[in-house]
Amino acid sequence: MVTSASPATDSVAPAAGEAAAPFEQGLDRLSPNRNLAPITARLDALGRLEVGGVALGDLAQTYGTPLYVLDEETLRATCRAYRQALAAHYPGDALALYASKANSSLAITALVASEGLGLDAVSAGELLTALQGGMPAERIVFHGNNKSAEELQLAIDRGVTVVLDNWNDIELLSDLAAGRARPVRVLVRFTPGIECHTHEYIRTGHLDSKFGFDPDQLESxxxxxxxxAWARVDGLHAHIGSQIFELEPHRDLAAVxxxxxxxxxxxxxxxxxLNVGGGLGIRYVGSDDPPSIQEWVRVVAGAVAEACNQRQLVLPRLLCEPGRSLVATAGLTLYSVGSRKEIPGLRTYLxxxxxxSDNPRPITYQxxxxAVLADRPLAEATEVVTVAGKHCESGDVLLRDIRLPAASPGDVLAVFATGAYNAAMASNYNRIPRPAAVFVHDGVADVVQRRERPEDLLRYDVLPHRLLPVT
Incomplete structure (x- = not known):
């Protein structure tokens, strides 16, 4: 297995064979967020990498590339890990809510709902996906720092809990919900003022944040x-960030x-x-060392119970919102290798x-x-290359300075841990269609999102009559 080097160093990742154990042994089935690959990843009789009982090279040939692949067994195992850890470590009621912004689709919603989890949505699109995917309205919470009247109307009409983020939410709902037979269930979100060591764009718990009421406003x-009369305050919400490996901030959050x-x-x-948000990190590269789901839940649950007991409070229902840690390592993306550019003494681009457009995280968050070659995952890594995308941007680089076996046009590259914030953040930059997505399970692949075609991108274009070509 090969990893991209940290941009802060000049080092490169170990050769493929030096990190191949995750395909054959050592997978953490109880806490998939600590794996580099899905829990079903293994080598077939030909030495090719398969996931969910399906060879990745065969998936690429059948469905084309780029292709998002989601391993159903990994996704279910992660849902159960959260559910079982909450039951084991929290003495009161608890519910994990899938943060669907990580990857929203009918298929993922249906699977998560079947495993007994709830869901949080942040737009009408995510909310409709959740409802049509079979998530019960009573297990959905609706977030957002700038909800429209139309979005709020949809939420309250369907009986979804609304998270109040600001005074605008309150003012809109006071009009929309006036005279209703039943009050709207709401949670109040506030910023707890807790810093975490993560990327600036995904730190949401510190005071300088667009999310939530300032703590000094909370009492008013x-x-x-x-x-x-239109509101029933069912609870409170706070969130301290994303891709967090630290545990102490969660103890601090419980007291606040x-x-x-x-x-x-x-x-x-x-x-x-009491909704403590999410934020547990995952392993993207070998040097990452996130806490396990069990350890994260144990610390959070214990801290909440202790903080409430100290204040003689009846224990609330504990809600948490895993997103990345629930879906990321269940996913991978397949690409086909194309052109090569060698710059002697400097760099080789593959x-x-x-x-x-299908993974904006490297150019956005570094x-x-x-990654591995799907059909030769254990082959000796003989060269250092930078894997570049096909977009008209010099910064369109997916993996910088990684060791790979010599690759030829048509070889399939598998990039791991792309189940979160890849499909969800995908775009049509350069008018490139978005990839298809498949679920794999027990040797079967099911298309869960169809591949866009170039002609699909013209569907909503309108050409005014005065601009029609002269014939």
Whole structure:
């Protein structure tokens, strides 16, 4: 297995054979977020890499590339890991909500719902996907820092819990929900003022954030809501970031939220739910060492229970919102190798048929990934290359300075841990269609998202009559 080097160093990753163990042994089936590959990854009789009982090279030939592949067994195992850890470590009721912004589709929603989880949505599109995918409305929460009246109307009409992020939410709902027979279930989100060591764009717990009420506003917000017949404050929400490997910030968060819970209940709000957000990291490259799901839940659950017991509070239902840690390592992306450019003494570029439109994270966050040649995953790595995308941007690089076996046009490259924020953030830059996605399980592949075609990109274009070509 090969990983891209850290941009902060001049080193390159180990050769493929030196890190091949994840295909054959050592997979953490209880906490898939700690794996580099899906839990079903193994070598077939020909030495090719297969996932879900299907050879990746065969998937590429059948469905084309780029191709998103999601391993159903890994996704189910991760859902169960969260559910079982909450049951084991929290003495009250608990529910994990899939943060569907990580990867929203009917198939993923249906699978997550079947495993007993809930879901959080942040747009009408994600909300409709959740509802049509079979997620019960009572297990959905609706987030967003700038919800439209139309989105809020959809949420309250379907009986979805709304997370109040700001005064605009309150003002819109006071009109939309006036006179309803039942009050709208709401959670109040506030910024807890806790810093985490993660990327600047994905730190949402510190005070300088677009999300949530300032903690100094919380009391006035709760006092105002106490006089609103349309609202039932069912709980509080806070979130401290994403791709977090630290545990101490979650202990700090529990104490802050317990104080807020004490305040809310003193003002007459039922506040039966405490939503601590998500943020647990995953292993993208071999040097990453995230906590296990069990350890994360144990720390969070223990901290919440202790903080509430210290304040003599009846334990709330504990909600958490795993996204990346639930779906990322279940996914991988397949590319076909194309052109090569060798710059003597400097760099060799190996281009593939995708790039920043199907994975914008490297150019946006400088994110690192692990990759192999699908049909020769254990072949000796004989060259250092930079894997470039096909877009008209010099920064369109997926993996920089990685060791690979000598690759030829048509070889299939498999990039791991792309189940989160790849399909979800995909674009049509350069008018390139978005990839198909398949679920694999027990030797069977099912298309769960069809591949776009170039002609699909013209569907919503309108050519005014005055601009029609003269014939």
């Amino acid at each position: 917000v709760l006092q105002h809501l106490a006089g609103c 939220m317990a104080e807020a819970l004490l305040l809310a209940r003193s003002l007459g709000h039922p506040c039966g739910d 281009s593939v048929d995708g790039g920043m 994110s690192l990934y692990t």
